[in-house]
Amino acid sequence: MIQIKHKYDCCGCSACMQICPKKCISLKEDKEGFLYPSINSSDCIDCHLCERICPIMNVGSPQKDVSVFAVTNSDEEIRMQSSSGGVFTLLAQKVINEGGVVFGAKFNDKWEVVHGYSETIEGLSQFRGSKYVQSELGNCFVDAKFFLNRGRKVLFSGTPCQIAGLHNYLRKHYDNLLTVDFVCHGVPSPGIWRKYLYEVFHHSTYKKNTASASSLNSMPVITGIEFRDKTLNGWKKFSFVVRGKSALKTDKNSVLLSDMHKDNLYMKGFLRNIYLRPSCYHCAFKSFRSQSDITLADFWGVEKFYPEMNDDKGVSLAFTCNRSLKEFLLSVCAKEIPLKYAANQNPSIFRSVRMRRNRDLFFSDLKKGKDLLESIEKRARWDRRETFRLTLIKLLEKVHLLNLIKKIIR
Ligand SMILES: Cc1cc2nc3c(=O)[nH]c(=O)nc-3n(C[C@H](O)[C@H](O)[C@H](O)COP(=O)(O)OP(=O)(O)OC[C@H]3O[C@@H](n4cnc5c(N)ncnc54)[C@H](O)[C@@H]3O)c2cc1C
Ligand code: SF4
Ligand code: SF4
Ligand code: SF4
Structure with a gap:
């Protein structure tokens, strides 16, 4: 029977x-x-089945000979609704057109993030766009197996640990399965997301940090949330946008809140790593260890490599070892780039983010009953001493001095 000694030994894949x-x-x-x-x-x-299939107790090897492509979806509308270049939808449409089923992360009616599936092209829109909250998988592995055993094509998309969990759960290779993950920074806490929405939209004490806050009444109705809106400030300076209606804004798609990502409190806490899952600071799935067929990411730095693709509407990176996927990508005009270049721009491919002491301080603030938004504001600030400490560790690691010092101390 599975026993979790440390929180970072469980990624919550539910396998x-x-x-x-x-x-x-x-x-x-x-x-x-x-x-x-x-x-x-x-x-x-x-x-002992649970132990045998746990992806953290049975970590895969890194994939070698990975090819990297810069890709965009030629459908501008779909690209604008997607986080980077809209490659997920390109692959998903192909699978649906071949009679298949697509699994992905969506919002439920309480704006929690959960996994689900669609058998139609229209149903894919709910999966488009990154949701920066850990998704709850429910029984999606069981459902995927059901379709696979009936010979249906299945595309399963999720975090690298969810994809590793699915592969281990299935315990055999299926030719009709296509797995899609992404370069993963880490997933924030669903509990914090729930509290954030409550504080901002249902709690009358919310007054600061958004230009549109004064228009919020105590019970607005949310109709849409985008963590990566490109329509207001483009792909690189993406915005966090919540739409809905309130007493003052009666159109159901009114903008209730719109912040540049760097100014939004929830996004600040996410990007400064104060409420990621413990396993994300020691991620076992870096370097393509999930065995996913294809890994997607944002092509930050595209302007230096392919300036002609740099229209600020989003470009994806696609990493794959799979020959038929490479052929498919080339058929949609993808352009190959060296892995070294892609990795320089995207450290999360190989490295986990570092845990700062602010994470502990943040959760201890909440335990003491302190206000959520004030605690995020306080703990998401860069602490100069901590930044200096982490930079020093990084430098020492680079010249292999840290291991030597540790050995001497021991
Ligand atoms: C939590 C998280 C962290 C990320 N970290 C990085 C990073 O560090 N560097 C980087 O380059 N890219 C990162 N990405 C990936 C990136 O934002 C895009 O998802 C990727 O470029 C694919 O974009 P797309 O335009 O092809 O498709 P999109 O339409 O944006 O694809 C969305 C796909 O992501 C899945 N998805 C969305 N939210 C979740 C979730 N919470 N859990 C599981 N699956 C989800 C959906 O099911 C869908 O299949 C991250 C994404 C998420 C969700
Ligand atoms: S999978 Fe087997 S060992 Fe694990 S909890 Fe269930 S019955 Fe026990
Ligand atoms: S990592 Fe997944 S399989 Fe392992 S204990 Fe956690 S939820 Fe279970
Ligand atoms: S960082 Fe690693 S452990 Fe965390 S969600 Fe991503 S793949 Fe899973």
């Missing part, structure tokens, strides 16, 4: 829960707002 033959594993939210398995040991038959 153990979905495989347990006795259904004795359920997922429970911890104080930080992340889901972890909880086992009813009296029903456990010690079959």
Whole structure:
């Protein structure tokens, strides 16, 4: 039976829960707002299946000979709705047109992020766009297996740890499965996301940090959330936008909140790593270890390599070892680039983000009952001493001095 000694030893992929033959594993939210398995040991038959398929206990090897392409979707509308170049939709449409099923992350009616599936082209819109919250998978691995065993094509998209969890759960290769993940910075806490929405939209004390805040009444109705809106300030300076209606803004698609990502409190806390899942600071799936067929990312720095593609509407990077996917990408005019160049612009390909002491301070603020928005504001500030410490560690690591010092201390 699975036992989690340290929080960072569980990425919350739910593979153990979905495989347990006795259904004795359920997922429970911890104080930080992340889901972890909880086992009813009296029903456990010690079959060890959960341990055998856990992607953190059975980490894959890094993929070698990965080719990298710069790609955009030629449908401008779809590209504008997507986080980078809209490659996910290109692949998903192909699978649906071949009679397949597509799994991805979407919002539910409470604006929580959950996984689901679609069998139609129209249904793909709910999956488009990055949602910076850990998604709840429910029974999606079970559902995907159901379709695969019936010979349907399945595209499953998710974080690298979710894709590794799916592969381990399936325990065999399916020719009709296409897995799509992305270069992953880390996932924020669903509990913090829930609190943030409550504080901003349902709590009358919210007054600062958005130009449009004064127009919010206590109970607006949200109709859309985009973490990466490109329509207002472009792809590079993307905005966090919430649409809906309120007492003052009666059109159901009015902009209730619109902040540049660097000014929005929730995005600041995410990008400064104060409420990511513990496993994200020690991610076991870097260097393409998820065994995903294709990995997507933003092509930051495109202007230096392919200036002609730099229209600020979004360009994707696609990493793959799969020959038929390479042929498909070339057929949609993708351009190859060296892995070294892509990696220089996107450190999350190979490295986890560092845990700062501000993360502990943030969660201890909440434990003491302090205000969420004020705590994010305070703890997301760069702490000069901490930044100096981390830069020094990075430098020492580069010249291999840190390991030497550690050995001497020991
Ligand atoms: C939490 C998170 C962290 C990321 N970190 C980086 C990074 O450090 N560097 C980088 O270059 N790119 C990162 N990305 C990926 C990037 O933002 C785009 O998703 C990627 O470039 C593909 O974009 P697209 O235009 O092809 O498609 P989009 O239409 O943007 O594709 C969205 C796809 O992502 C999936 N998805 C969205 N939110 C989630 C979620 N919460 N959990 C699981 N799957 C989700 C959807 O199912 C869909 O398949 C991250 C994405 C997420 C969700
Ligand atoms: S050992 Fe088997 S029965 Fe027990 S929790 Fe794990 S999967 Fe379930
Ligand atoms: S990583 Fe996944 S399989 Fe392993 S314990 Fe956590 S939820 Fe279960
Ligand atoms: S950083 Fe790693 S552990 Fe965290 S969500 Fe991404 S793939 Fe999973």
